[in-house]
Amino acid sequence: MTAQPGIHGKRRTFAxxxxxxxxxxxxxxIREADGLTWKDVGRVLGRSEDQASQYAKGTAEMGFTSFLLGLREWNGRFGADVLAMIGVKSVPLDSEDMTDNERLAKLLHLAHLLSLTLLDDGKVDDDELQAIGSKALDDAARGIEALRQRLSALRAND
Structure with missing residues (x-):
């Protein structure tokens, strides 16, 4: 998962x-956090409960349509980690639906959680990051993306 020079330029390598x-x-x-059954997961992905459980075990490769359905349903909680392996991120386009107050609250919430982890040793270790969870990170990312979109639109109008 490191950038390799040479044949592939700056593309990341991964297995x-x-x-x-x-x-x-x-x-x-996601299944555990949301209290879903494999049948529920399979319904979202357009597959059987058996197939959905095989995806989770890593014994079956997921098709493109199932991947897209999962991204649509669970956003960053589903695709962020695997997309990060190739240096890509996914951000919902509905970010601009967030009010400025909501955006600030999401950013401050993440900042608060991070600051609490820094109190003991000045670092955010893996267990502390797990405790923060991806929801707080995703919410803050949506707020930041909305600001980026606004700034881009302002620059395009100049």
């Missing part, structure tokens, strides 16, 4: 099996 495992781990975490 496809790691990507399948990472996507499966994300799917299993």
């Amino acid at each position: 496809v099996s790691d990507a399948v495992d990472t996507l499966g781990e994300s799917l299993a975490a």
Whole structure:
């Protein structure tokens, strides 16, 4: 997962099996966090409950349409980790639906959670990051993306 010079330029390298495992781990975490059954997960992905559980175990490669359906339903909680393996991120386009007050609250909430983890040793370790969770990160990212979109529109109008 490091940038390699040479043949591939600045593209990141990764093992496809790691990507399948990472996507499966994300799917299993979503299922547990949301209290879903494999049937529920399969319904979202347009697949059977058996197939959905195979995705989570990393024993089956997910098709493109199922991946897109998962992204639409669970956004960054589903795709962020696997997309990060290739240096890409996904941000919902409905970011501009957030009010300025909501945007600030989401950013400050993340800042508060991060500041609490820094109190003991000045670092955010892996366990502390796990405790913060991806929802706070995703919410703050949506707020930042909305500001980026606004700034881009302002620059385009200049």
